[in-house]
Amino acid sequence: DIQMTQSPSSLSASVGDRVTITCRASQDINNYLAWLQQKPGEAPRSLIYAASTLHSGVPSRFSGSGSGTEFSLTITSLQPEDFATYYCHQYKTYPVTFGGGTKVEMK
Amino acid sequence: EVQLVESGGGLVRPGGSLRLACSVSGFSVSDSYMDWVRQPPGKGLEWVGRSRDKSFSNSIKYAASVQGRFTISRDDSNNLLYLEMNRLNTEDTAVYFCSSQAMTNWGQGTLVTVSS
Numbered sequence: 136d137i138q139m140t141q142s143p144s145s146l147s148a149s150v151g152d153r154v155t156i157t158c159r160a161s162q163d164i165n166n167y168l169a170w171l172q173q174k175p176g177e178a179p180r181s182l183i184y185a186a187s188t189l190h191s192g193v194p195s196r197f198s199g200s201g202s203g204t205e206f207s208l209t210i211t212s213l214q215p216e217d218f219a220t221y222y223c224h225q226y227k228t229y230p231v232t233f234g235g236g237t238k239v240e241m242k
Numbered sequence: 243e244v245q246l247v248e249s250g251g252g253l254v255r256p257g258g259s260l261r262l263a264c265s266v267s268g269f270s271v272s273d274s275y276m277d278w279v280r281q282p283p284g285k286g287l288e289w290v291g292r293s294r295d296k297s298f299s300n301s302i303k304y305a306a307s308v309q310g311r312f313t314i315s316r317d318d319s320n321n322l323l324y325l326e327m328n329r330l331n332t333e334d335t336a337v338y339f340c341s342s343q344a345m346t347n348w349g350q351g352t353l354v355t356v357s358s
Contacts, residue, residue: 136306171287178350179279179287179339179341181345181346184344184346229292231277232289233287233289234286236287
């Protein structure tokens with residue numbers, strides 16, 4: 136199975152900050168990488184697929200980059216509604232595997 | 243508008259069985275990748291399995307942790323996705339989400355608690 140490692144596991148930030156979360160795959164997954172956002176008590180929300188393509192309706196302050204084994208999610212100017220947990224997942228091969236999550240908390 | 247609504251969760255004894263349903267509107271389950279994903283309380287997301295569309299012969303894939311115990315099926319005429327869970331154990335306690343279009347859309351989840 137492909138292991139997905141996210142870092143950091145949590146971070147504290149303020150509104151307006153630039154935040155970057157990284158995701159590393161244990162083997163080459165090309166760009167078969169997606170990012171999800173989840174708030175407490177809610178279902179996940181899809182943000183990005185194919186490493187860098189934003190889903191419809193996702194604000195442009197979110198961006199994704201990377202290919203192969205190293206990926207990142209960047210929020211250019213953190214907004215109050217962005218405090219949440221973020222997960223990456225790979226869909227290059229089965230089983231689909233998720234990173235452990237990054238919790239973005241208010242400083 | 244795409245909507246997914248899970249049902250069927252509840253409390254079940256270890257070794258017991260439960261069937262979850264995901265009612266879909268806004269598209270046909272037969273035309274989409276449909277996934278079950280679970281989340282144990284306070285933990286991260288775990289993929290359970292996928293029903294693929296007819297372009298992949300409607301094949302189904304499972305995580306190793308549920309292979310042989312869980313069965314994913316579809317009722318295309320009623321636009322439903324099912325997750326039949328047998329030989330449940332305490333490690334299966336989680337919120338179970340259904341998801342469509344390769345995890346683009348998600349239901350609100352249903353809680354399954356396995357406890358004696």
